[in-house]
Amino acid sequence: DADVTQTPRNRITKTGKRIMLECSQTKGHDRMYWYRQDPGLGLQLIYYSFDVKDINKGEISDGYSVSRQAQAKFSLSLESAIPNQTALYFCATSQTGSSDTQYFGPGTRLTVL
Amino acid sequence: GQSLEQPSEVTAVEGAIVQINCTYQTSGFYGLSWYQQHDGGAPTFLSYNALDGLEETGRFSSFLSRSDSYGYLLLQELQMKDSASYFCAVGNQGGKLIFGQGTELSVKP
Numbered sequence: 001d002a003d004v005t006q007t008p009r010n011r012i013t014k015t016g017k018r019i020m021l022e023c024s025q026t027k028g029h030d031r032m033y034w035y036r037q038d039p040g041l042g043l044q045l046i047y048y049s050f051d052v053k054d055i056n057k058g059e060i061s062d063g064y065s066v067s068r069q070a071q072a073k074f075s076l077s078l079e080s081a082i083p084n085q086t087a088l089y090f091c092a093t094s095q096t097g098s099s100d101t102q103y104f105g106p107g108t109r110l111t112v113l
Numbered sequence: 114g115q116s117l118e119q120p121s122e123v124t125a126v127e128g129a130i131v132q133i134n135c136t137y138q139t140s141g142f143y144g145l146s147w148y149q150q151h152d153g154g155a156p157t158f159l160s161y162n163a164l165d166g167l168e169e170t171g172r173f174s175s176f177l178s179r180s181d182s183y184g185y186l187l188l189q190e191l192q193m194k195d196s197a198s199y200f201c202a203v204g205n206q207g208g209k210l211i212f213g214q215g216t217e218l219s220v221k222p
Contacts (some may be wrong), residue, residue, distance in 0.1 A: 040215050042214040043200070044211035059211075100144050
C-alpha cells in the first residue's frame with residue numbers, strides 16, 4: 001500500500017465551485033505539505049503544517065485553505081475555483097528535522113473550466 | 114528573495130555521464146536536495162547535501178559548494194529509464210523546501 005495517498009486523482013470542475021483535495025499518510029510523519037505544479041514548472045508551496053495545531057502559508061496561498069484533521073490527514077480546499085488554478089497538486093510528508101527528505105503522494109490533476 | 118537556476122533541458126546518450134547544475138540564492142541555507150520526477154508522477158527524493166563535497170549513491174552523485182552557492186547532480190552509466198525531470202531544492206531554517214523549475218533529461222539510445 002502507498003504511504004501517501006491523495007483523493008481524487010483527477011477532477012474536472014467549473015468556475016466558482018468549492019473543491020476539496022484530500023491527503024492521507026501512513027508514514028507517521030508530523031510534517032505535511034501541499035504543492036502546486038504547473039506544466040513545465042517546479043513545485044510551489046501552497047501550505048504546510050508541522051503538526052496538528054500548526055498551519056503555515058506557503059508561497060502561493062491566496063485562493064486556498066487547508067485543514068489538518070489529524071496527524072495523518074491534511075486537506076486542501078479551493079473555496080471558489082478559477083481556471084488558473086488548473087494544475088497538478090501534490091501532497092508531501094517529512095519527518096521533523098528532515099524536511100529536505102519529503103515523500104510525495106501520486107498527485108491530483110485538477111481542471112477548472 | 115530566494116531563487117534557484119538550473120538548465121531547462123539536457124540530452125545525453127545511453128551509457129554516458131551527465132551533470133545537471135544548480136545555482137541558488139537564499140537566506141538561512143540548510144542544504145541542497147535533488148528530486149526525480151517521471152512524466153507528471155510523484156517526485157522522489159534522490160540525494161541531500163548539507164556540507165561541501167560529493168555524496169555518492171550508486172550511479173548518482175551530488176555535489177555542493179556552499180561558498181559558491183552551487184551544486185550539481187551527476188548521473189553515470191545513463192539508462193533510458195533515467196529520462197525524467199530533475200529538480201534541485203534548497204532547504205532553509207523555516208523547514209521548507211524551495212524548488213527549482215526542473216531540468217528535463219532526455220536519454221537517447
